[in-house]
Amino acid sequence: MNKHLTHKDLAAYSADTLRQRDRIRIDEHIHECGPCRARYEKLMAAIAPRYQSLKASNDLQERIMRSWREIRNGDVNAEPNGIRSLLVKHRRTAIASAAFAVAGIILIVTIFMQGPLETRRGSMVMNRMDAGVTVNGIPARNGEAVYDASMIRLPEMAIAQLVYDDTIKITLINNNDFSIDNFIIEKALNVKLGLTLRDGMLLSAIHGRQTTIKYEYRTPNARIEPLGTEFLLQTEDGVTLVIMKEGAIKVTHIRSGKSETVPSGRKCIISDSFACMPTTKEDMKIFDDLDKLRNGSYAHLLLPAIYDLKVRAKTGNRDTGDIGKEKNNKKNDIQNEGEDTRNDTIEKQNSRVDRDRERMQQRMEQKKMQMNEMRRNNKTNMNQQMRRGR
């Protein structure tokens, strides 16, 4: 064998799943070829068992069973012994922790009264949450830390807020299918967040101090990168709707690869096509209702408002989002806006295409008329010739 071993060969050889004939062949090659031998040795060093001799202590099972008995006897909220034993090991820390805990309680009470919530880096916190919200299929609790690779699902008419560092606040609304894909802390302050909204609606807000957090939402047909902003994002039945309130976002249409910066006062509808237009007063009313939610009201007190919001978002969608009606809306936009921003150029191009189509149809009709005339003339000529011949 002259060629070097592939990664597949090495993997199969290391996993000990080869037939005898192949194993001998690779054995010989590794023996003869220096670079392949080095690669194989490095892989073997990397996968060498490290904790093979590790065995759980004899008392671990007994400790777990003791806890099981405590819980069964009614001590449901018993603090797990593991953490307690850690605190005993570090007594000084335990005393300091107790002092901090008292201060923490006071702080939490203050925070609860005022609204803002501090979170630890590397996780987001579930806040102001209705019943039925699950994280990875397990019912979530208020104040629970949510890490990357977490799937969050909301039932109908429920609300949950995700908070990061009191800076990014994401309010998930109604029947939501949302996940935190990546949560990368690069340096001291550089954080990258990848979020996916498969279905449902959310309000994204970034406010307060300046941050170095970069985050990106993904929907089935768009990538949205906020540039310090507040906006509403909804995705349903393959249509994504973004309504801007403040700041700007960069929207990328996944299918065509087109990207565009959308400023405040505009909205985007992304389906098979990608169109931006000015927001209406009705659109902006949604934010007033959502402000109530963000300022601490609970969902069950606002059910009618949420329902109204849902309907409005849908009607907003219907106004402009129906793919068949998009062209008419685009024409109206051109008439209303006059000379507004570069988005209009797309709309103008579309209207040009329509005009071209009309012209083509007119030409086709003219050609048909000409052909018919030609046929008639030919017939009359033929008849005349026949008569002359007779």
Next chain:
Amino acid sequence: MIDDRTVSDIYQKHIKELLVYVCGFVKVKETAEDILHDAFVRLIQYSLKYPLDESNIRAFLYKTARNICIDYMRKNRKKHETPLHDNIEYTGSRSMHEDVEYNELKQRVAELIEKKDPISRSVYIMRIELSQTYEEIAKNLGISERTAIRKMKSMLEYLSETIEKHGFKIFFIILLAVIIAKFVI
């Protein structure tokens, strides 16, 4: 609520694998055991409110153990504990420099394993650290033997590729540094 026999069965079935997994994070056996104890307590508390689905128990324990590990590491960032690998005698033929390199390689492998799907991760731990046969792994994970082999091969292929790329990057950086140094001097 989950009964004592089920708790015992779950313990017997998963404890070795989970211990290896948690040790990969915290490096100290006693701490790993405390974390696993907490994970089991949370499982029992969860079973009080909701019925347990047998197929999700492994995932629940993994996820809970991982979250407790992350919390623990954040809280104890400044504390110095004796890592487990310092107690293991593997240094026989290696120099100090090689040991450092070996530890870095191991750390990198642990990070790579964490990126893979839960089944691949379990197959890898069971095969490498627990020395189980593919038949045993398949039985424990409720998958076919063929799938277990496929997952293991794909895991090793992934490790081989990534380690090589990483090695090449380091080699390239050193080469670049040497060239720059020569050029400057």
